[in-house]
Amino acid sequence: MSKWTVADIPPQTGxxxxxxxxxxxxxxxxxxxxxxAGAHVVxxxxxxxxxxxxxxxxxxxxxxxxxxVQELDLGSxxxxxxxxxxxxxxxxxxxxxxxxxxVMYTPEGRTVDGFELxxxxxxxxxxxxxxxxxxxxxxxxxxxxxxxxxxxxxNRADIHFDNLNLERNYNRVAAYGxxxxxxxxxxxxxxRRLAAAHKSTTALAAHPGGSSTNLxxxxxxxxxxxxxxxxxxxxxxxxxxxxxxxxxxxxxxGQYYGPNGLSGAATPRWPxxxxxxxxxxxxxxxxxxxxx
Numbered sequence: 001m002s003k004w005t006v007a008d009i010p011p012q013t014g015x016x017x018x019x020x021x022x023x024x025x026x027x028x029x030x031x032x033x034x035x036x037a038g039a040h041v042v043x044x045x046x047x048x049x050x051x052x053x054x055x056x057x058x059x060x061x062x063x064x065x066x067x068x069v070q071e072l073d074l075g076s077x078x079x080x081x082x083x084x085x086x087x088x089x090x091x092x093x094x095x096x097x098x099x100x101x102x103v104m105y106t107p108e109g110r111t112v113d114g115f116e117l118x119x120x121x122x123x124x125x126x127x128x129x130x131x132x133x134x135x136x137x138x139x140x141x142x143x144x145x146x147x148x149x150x151x152x153x154x155n156r157a158d159i160h161f162d163n164l165n166l167e168r169n170y171n172r173v174a175a176y177g178x179x180x181x182x183x184x185x186x187x188x189x190x191x192r193r194l195a196a197a198h199k200s201t202t203a204l205a206a207h208p209g210g211s212s213t214n215l216x217x218x219x220x221x222x223x224x225x226x227x228x229x230x231x232x233x234x235x236x237x238x239x240x241x242x243x244x245x246x247x248x249x250x251x252x253x254g255q256y257y258g259p260n261g262l263s264g265a266a267t268p269r270w271p272x273x274x275x276x277x278x279x280x281x282x283x284x285x286x287x288x289x290x291x292x
Contacts, residue, residue: 003265004240006033009247013038016094017246018087018133020044020072020126021101023054026148026208029239030098032058034246035065042091044072044083044101074101074125075111084132094136096246099126099147102179108170116165118172122179127186134201143201145190146245149183149256149271150176150207159185184256184271191254202253204245207269208238209259233259241266 017034021027022043035041035058043058045051051069059065070087073079087094102122111120130145137143159178160166166175184205191203241257244266251257258269 004244004248004267006036006236006240006243009033009037009243010249011038012247015039015096016042016091017096017098018042018044018070018091018094019098019100020074020129023047023050025235026239026242027098027100028054028057029236030100030242030246031067032061033239033243034096035067036062037247038066039096040066040068042068042070042087044070046071046073072101072129074129075113075117075121077113077125077128080125080128081132084129087133088136092136093140094133095140095143097130097133097137097143097145098242098246099130099145099183100242101126102148104150104176105172106175107172108166108175110165114165116175118175118179119164119182122176123182123186126183130186130190137201138199141200144246144251145187145201145203146242147183147187147203147205148208148242149187149205150180151209151258187256188254195253202251204251204253205256205271206241206245206266207256207258208235208241209233 012034015038017031017039019027019031019034019041022031022041023045027043031041031043031054041058043051043055045054048069048071051071055067055069058067068090070083071079072083103118106117109117111117111124113120115124126147137145158174159182164178166178187203187205194201194203241259245251245255245257256269256271257266259265260267260269
């Protein structure tokens with residue numbers, strides 16, 4: 001089978017997609033491709049000016065693109081609630097929710113609500129947003145929630161239930177890994193509940209491999225160059241797993257898309273065992289593949 005590309009995205013006209021962190025990197029590329037395919041895309045961003053600038057760039061590349069910008073700070077549950085209320089008022093029906101935004105390897109810090117910064121932003125913010133928007137997705141046949149995880153879910157990653165804020169022996173690699181493992185566990189549990197309730201809405205996950213984005217801003221300059229530039233694929237390539245999870249007509253709930261390693265085609269992958277769902281139906285849908 002040929003590699004899946006943006007040319008394989010089916011027409012999205014008439015569909016509404018909400019993409020978090022859409023002003024840069026993977027989110028920008030995801031929003032751009034969905035807009036080019038005809039979707040009405042809501043770009044969420046912490047900085048509304050940057051969000052509008054990103055929308056202008058997409059509009060310049062795709063004349064007639066249907067776009068809007070929504071302010072959203074995933075590190076603030078008040079902001080999440082406000083954004084969700086505004087989105088529900090503007091869009092009673094949403095087809096795609098792309099939980100993309102995130103932070104990586106930051107110094108130890110807390111969200112405004114007191115949660116460890118990685119877990120609070122990457123997981124809890126998206127968890128709350130999804131819950132608040134779910135009733136706009138459920139009535140829409142074929143609606144999807146796609147959450148972007150990472151190969152980092154394998155690195156020193158566990159859910160530290162007795163120390164979620166990692167207040168003892170903080171390690172930024174472990175903090176990022178915990179949040180990305182949480183993204184996968186959230187996806188599988190959401191899919192289990194949706195399937196048990198016989199809903200057509202599905203939950204899927206993706207990882208971008210190594211992609212050249214600004215996520216490495218908290219690395220030292222040498223590491224940032226090698227990890228995020230020299231060893232990484234373009235952000236447009238890194239967005240393909242998310243786009244496939246969101247639009248491939250053959251994608252099933254619970255699937256996890258990504259390259260086999262740091263780069264390559266968007267294919268069904270297996271997470272590490274700690275995140276693997278036990279349902280045979282998911283295994284059948286995903287097919288055999290190496291863990292990534």
